[in-house]
Amino acid sequence: xxxxxxxxxxxxxxxxxxxxxxxxxxxxxxxxxxxxxxxxxxxxxxxxxxxxxxxxxxxxxxxxxxxxxxxxxxxxxxxxxxxxxxxxxxxxxxxxxxxxxxxxxxxxxxxxxxxxxxxxxxxxxxxxxxxxxxxxxxxxxxxxxxxxxxxxxxxxxxxxxxxxxxxxxxxxxxxxxxxxxxxxxx
Amino acid sequence: xxxxxxxxxxxxxxxxxxxxxxxxxxxxxxxxxxxxxxxxxxxxxxxxxxxxxxxxxxxxxxxxxxxxxxxxxxxxxxxxxxxxxxxxxxxxxxxxxxxxxxxxxxxxxxxxxxxxxxxxxxxxxxxxxxxxxxxxxxxxxxxxxxxxxxxxxxxxxxxxxxxxxxxxxxxxxxxxxxxxxxxxxxxxxxxxxxxxxxxxxxxxxxxxxxxxxxxxxxxxxxxxxxxxxxxxxxxxxxxxxxxxxxxxxxxxxxxxxxxxxxxxxxxxxxxxxxxxxxxxxxxxxxxxxxxxxxxxxxxxxxxxxxxxxxxxxxxxxxxxxxxxxxxxxxx
Numbered sequence: 095x096x097x098x099x100x101x102x103x104x105x106x107x108x109x110x111x112x113x114x115x116x117x118x119x120x121x122x123x124x125x126x127x128x129x130x131x132x133x134x135x136x137x138x139x140x141x142x143x144x145x146x147x148x149x150x151x152x153x154x155x156x157x158x159x160x161x162x163x164x165x166x167x168x169x170x171x172x173x174x175x176x177x178x179x180x181x182x183x184x185x186x187x188x189x190x191x192x193x194x195x196x197x198x199x200x201x202x203x204x205x206x207x208x209x210x211x212x213x214x215x216x217x218x219x220x221x222x223x224x225x226x227x228x229x230x231x232x233x234x235x236x237x238x239x240x241x242x243x244x245x246x247x248x249x250x251x252x253x254x255x256x257x258x259x260x261x262x263x264x265x266x267x268x269x270x271x272x273x274x275x276x277x278x279x280x
Numbered sequence: 281x282x283x284x285x286x287x288x289x290x291x292x293x294x295x296x297x298x299x300x301x302x303x304x305x306x307x308x309x310x311x312x313x314x315x316x317x318x319x320x321x322x323x324x325x326x327x328x329x330x331x332x333x334x335x336x337x338x339x340x341x342x343x344x345x346x347x348x349x350x351x352x353x354x355x356x357x358x359x360x361x362x363x364x365x366x367x368x369x370x371x372x373x374x375x376x377x378x379x380x381x382x383x384x385x386x387x388x389x390x391x392x393x394x395x396x397x398x399x400x401x402x403x404x405x406x407x408x409x410x411x412x413x414x415x416x417x418x419x420x421x422x423x424x425x426x427x428x429x430x431x432x433x434x435x436x437x438x439x440x441x442x443x444x445x446x447x448x449x450x451x452x453x454x455x456x457x458x459x460x461x462x463x464x465x466x467x468x469x470x471x472x473x474x475x476x477x478x479x480x481x482x483x484x485x486x487x488x489x490x491x492x493x494x495x496x497x498x499x500x501x502x503x504x505x506x507x508x509x510x511x512x513x514x515x516x517x518x519x520x521x522x523x524x525x526x527x528x529x530x531x532x533x534x535x536x537x538x539x540x541x542x543x544x545x546x547x548x549x550x551x552x553x554x555x556x557x558x559x560x561x562x563x564x565x566x567x568x569x570x571x572x573x574x575x576x577x578x579x580x581x582x583x584x585x586x587x588x589x590x591x592x593x594x595x596x597x598x599x600x601x602x603x604x605x606x607x608x609x610x611x
Contacts, residue, residue: 146399
C-alpha cells in the first residue's frame with residue numbers, strides 16, 4: 095500500500111512540475127520546475143529498487159539543469175516574462191499530442207501483450223551498482239566506450255573553442271586595458 | 281518486520297534526527313562564535329546565560345519574530361521556497377548516513393540510519409549537491425545585483441568542487457569495493473592501523489578541501505563574501521528565511537564531518553577502550569572544530585584563485601591518485 099501511495103504522489107508531483115515547465119512564461123519558474131521534476135523522477139527508480147540509477151538521476155540532472163540556469167542568467171532577465179511567439183498553436187498542439195500518444199503506445203504495447211522477456215533479469219544477491227556494472231562491461235562494452243570517447247572529443251573541442259586567451263587573467267589587468275577596448279582601438 | 285512497523289520506526293528516526301540536528305545546527309553557531317573569540321583573544325557571547333550559553337535561544341527568538349520581508353520586484357514563490365530547499369536537502373542527505381553503531385533500547389535493536397541505501401555515499405553527495413539550488417534560486421529570484429552575482433558564484437564554485445569530491449572518494453571506494461557507508465565502515469574495523477586515511481592521505485586532504493568549498497566555509501565562502509558582494513545570495517533575506525540557510529549550512533558541515541570520519545577515519549568502530557558511538561562523536565567534533573579553526577586561520581581567496589586551485593591543482597592530483605590506486609590494486 096505504501097508503495098502505491100509513494101508512486102501516485104511522485105507521479106502527480108512529476109506531472110505537475112513538467113506541466114509548469116511547459117506552460118509557464120517565466121524562465122525561472124520553468125527551470126525550477128524542470129529541476130524539481132527531474133529529481134522527482136528519481137523517486138520511481140528508488141521504488142523499483144534501482145538505487146544506483148536513482149542516485150545517478152539526481153546527480154546528473156542537478157548538474158545538467160544547472161547549465162540551463164547559467165544560460166538563463168546570461169541571456170534573460172529572469173524576473174521578467176518571456177514573450178513566446180507561436181504562430182500556429184493548433185499545429186503545435188496536434189504534433190506534440192501525436193508524438194506523446196505515439197510514445198505511450200510504443201511503451202505500453204509490449205506490456206499489454208506480455209511479450210517482454212528480460213535478457214538480463216535481476217540476479218538475486220547481486221547489489222544494484224554491481225549489476226549495472228556487469229551489464230555495462232559485458233553486453234554494452236562497445237557503446238559504453240564509444241560514448242566515453244565521444245564525450246572526451248566533445249570536451250577537448252569545447253576547451254579549444256572556449257579557451258582562447260585563457261592564460262590571461264582579467265583581474266590582474268590594469269583598467270582601460272581590457273579586451274573590448276583593444277578591439278575598439280584596432 | 282512488517283511494513284507498518286518499518287514505517288513507524290522510520291518516522292520516529294526522522295523526527296529524532298530532525299530535532300537533534302536542527303538543535304545542533306543552532307548550537308554550532310554558538311560554538312563558532314566562541315571558538316573564533318578564543319582564537320582572537322576575545323570573550324565572544326557572554327551576557328545571555330552562563331558563558332553566553334543561552335545566546336542560541338535569544339538568536340532563535342530574534343529570528344522567529346522578525347518580519348518576513350519579500351522585496352517588491354522579486355519572484356515571490358521561488359524567493360520564499362529557496363531557503364527551504366537549503367535546509368531540506370541538508371537533512372535529506374543525512375538520511376543515508378549511519379550515525380552510530382547498532383544499539384539496543386527497550387529490547388529493540390535500533391539501526392541508527394534512516395534508509396540503508398546500498399549506494400549510500402553517492403546518495404549523500406548527490407543530495408548535498410542538489411542543495412546548491414538554494415543559493416542559486418535565492419540569488420536569481422531576489423531581483424538584486426549582489427544576489428545575482430552570488431548565484432553565479434554558486435554555480436561556478438559548487439559545480440567545480442563537486443568534481444573534486446567525487447574523484448577524491450573514488451580511490452577509497454575502489455579499495456573497499458562498495459558504495460555503502462556501512463561496508464566502508466566495516467572495512468576499517470581492525471583498529472587505527474586500518475583507517476583509510478593512512479593508505480589514502482591525498483584523497484583525505486582533497487576531500488576536506490572540497491568539503492570546505494561545498495559547505496561554503498572560509499577560505500572558500502565566496503558566495504556571500506561580505507567585502508565584495510554585500511551578502512551574496514542572502515542579501516535580500518531576513519528573519520527565519522535567512523536563518524534557514526544557516527541551519528542548512530551547519531547541517532551540511534556536520535554531514536561532511538560524518539562522511540570524512542566514516543570514509544577516512546575509521547567511522548564508528550571501537551577505538552581501543554573508547555566505544556564506537558563515542559569515538560565517532562569525538563571525530564565529528566574534532567572535524568567540526570577544524571572547520572572553525574581554518575576559518576580563524578585563513579583569509580578569503582579570490583574567485584580566480586579558487587578556480588585555479590580546483591582545476592589546475594586539485595583535479596589533476598585527484599586523477600593521479602585514482603590512477604595510482606588502480607595500479608596498486610591491479611598489481
